[in-house]
Amino acid sequence: MSQNPDPNSPPAEAQDTKDRLIEAGMAVFAERGFADAGLREICAQAGANPAAVNYHFGDKQRFYTEVLATCHQRAASHRPVPRIADDPDRPDVVLGRFVRWFLELLLVSSENDYLGRLMAREMVSPSPSLLEMVRRSLLPIKAVLEEILRALLPPDVDDQTLGLCFASTISQCLFYKHNQPVFQAMERIRATGREDERLQAEFPDRNDLDELAEHITRFALAGLRAAGYETDHR
Amino acid sequence: MSQNPDPNSPPAEAQDTKDRLIEAGMAVFAERGFADAGLREICAQAGANPAAVNYHFGDKQRFYTEVLATCHQRAASHRPVPRIADDPDRPDVVLGRFVRWFLELLLVSSENDYLGRLMAREMVSPSPSLLEMVRRSLLPIKAVLEEILRALLPPDVDDQTLGLCFASTISQCLFYKHNQPVFQAMERIRATGREDERLQAEFPDRNDLDELAEHITRFALAGLRAAGYETDHR
DNA sequence: GACCGATTCAAACAGATGTTTCAATCGAGC
DNA sequence: GCTCGATTGAAACATCTGTTTGAATCGGTC
Structure with missing residues (x-):
């Protein structure tokens, strides 16, 4: 020992x-x-x-x-998390950066940074280490995103609405990681019959990622307004 | 044989x-x-x-x-899928019904209906049967939801935007199924120290599900308007 | 150069898994 | 009542897993 x-x-x-x-x-x-x-x-x-x-x-x-x-x-040293403090007047822009950052963490393979892929694995098929991983990596990320969301929601949002908005935002990012096997299966089905072309186009190239992040951010920003508005007038 | x-x-x-x-x-x-x-x-x-x-x-x-x-x-016989044809004038209402239906399929345990849980399992940790399951169960569900989304988006949406909106909507539902281990871990962390109360409150009771479906639907409807609007004026 | 602790390696181990074997059993039909 | 194919059951099998063993090796120290 x-x-x-x-x-x-x-x-x-x-x-x-x-x-x-x-x-x-x-x-x-x-x-x-x-x-x-x-x-x-x-x-x-x-x-x-x-x-x-x-x-x-x-x-x-x-x-x-x-x-x-x-x-x-x-x-922790690679790719620092975008925070609301980076640009306090433009929470919408910060949200966009955060979405981009999180997508990259999950989807872009790097020789040195396996955290995103290990996190995603642990989330869907947990090992005894899940609890520590949640405490150490997931909760801090959650805190950062919720800070951003608070700046985009009415100042008096209740915790439950905040939690729902957190889920609605982060889930859109996780989707593309957790369902990669499904995408590949769909691609194989769509390519049935015509053998031509690249059968499997290495999913997220740079362009895909940009478009993805842009769509998710726009979708989420609109959703947040709706959720916050409803909360105000409930 | x-x-x-x-x-x-x-x-x-x-x-x-x-x-x-x-x-x-x-x-x-x-x-x-x-x-x-x-x-x-x-x-x-x-x-x-x-x-x-x-x-x-x-x-x-x-x-x-x-x-x-x-x-x-x-x-196929249990819980039929809500379709746009059920209420052609209120695609927003149909979307709400679809979200509720899908959440229930994934989260509510039934002695006779394991399809939702098996689907979710297969999506994140695929077996050789994934391809057939996608073809048989997932693609039809995708078609139904996209039909609903088309009614909520401008009539000339491109396929890519439609696909992104499909992902943004369905991902919010899948999130609560795929991350159940994480929720339990967070609950256990939050309950550290205070041993009182129920440690683990059987996640989706009837009320949770209603609130969940309502939030997701509202969030998605707003997101869809934003995505469609942007597409129109690109 | 002989010692000694730290480290490596091939091999064996114990347990679990899906699968196979083959004898025992059951149930219908002549 | 007996026969024959279909079905069951206990046990063994082959293979995989994480783990342990004990001997060989290495590097520095007296």
Whole structure:
């Protein structure tokens, strides 16, 4: 259990394999989810022995926890969240930035940033780490978006309406991540018969993302006005 | 492989176990998903032997396919879909009915109707049967909703805008199904410290569902106006 | 150069899964 | 009443999983 007691003498290669395991773990866990990801596949991708996981982390669960923690630390520095304080007079613009930011977090693959994909996985098929992930990543995001929404809603909105508006906004973004298998299936159906063209056009290219973010923002802004108006005159 | 050649002499008990297996399969598959559902658990719940699955259906995959098929047939008769033809002059009212219907399909447990829950499972963690489920259940639902949306959008909307509006509407409903684990986690966090009260209030009671449907409908109607307006003047 | 702790590796382990086997059982028809 | 095909059941099977074992290896220290 206890590592090298002398912090000045790192075994060099030891830290290496640990890091390689975490790196490979992020990739495979993000793609397959906690349950479906096999330690043997991760270890193969890391060039390590299956026993290394248990040696360095104890067991699969604690290994996964450490992967999530690393991912969280790393993502905090990448792509900072757009906040209402960035542009206090234009909450509508900030909402647009937030939507764009969140879509990118979920949909755009980056070699270094797996947090969005791991979050999405954890949301729909939870592991024992869900609770900590909610506390650490999801709730802060929720707080930021609700701050933006408050600026767009009447000043006296009740918490329930705020929560509903939060759901209506964030759900539109999550939709495109959670239902990727369905999109692919629909594409395959639509392409039945005509074998030509690209069968599967790597879903969100830059243009798609821009249009998506623009539509969601416009849709949400109108919805928010309606929700806030109704609340005022209830 | 070949069953009893004489259709007038059902082996009585044989059809029984087959039906019991399908019944138990619907319940367990809906709760655990295709991969996580164990045949032994299903068979125990059906009072049958694990070998019965392979005898009657061939293998787990074909068994699951048959469960989905039965579920589809059965659901077609239950809760019919609200259509634009029901009330052609009030597409806004029809949209409200559709939202309510879809939320109920996803969230309200019924002993006889597992289609919504199986659909939701299949969408986020697909099995080889996803393609057929999309073709059979999802695309028809999509067609019905798009028919309603067309009546609420300018008559000359392009397909892309229609698709985006479909996503923005349906995603709000799916959100509450797909993220149930997250809600429970948030509830547990919010209840930390104070042990009192019901820890987990069986999420969608009748009132919640009504409020939910009302909010989503209002939010979507406003969003649709905004999306349609923008399309007109692009 | 011999020791020693930390680390790696191949192999085996225990448990669960879907599937198969084959004998026992049931039910109708001659 | 017996026979034969359809059905059931207990057990074994093959394969996969995470995990453990114990010997081999490496790197630095006295």
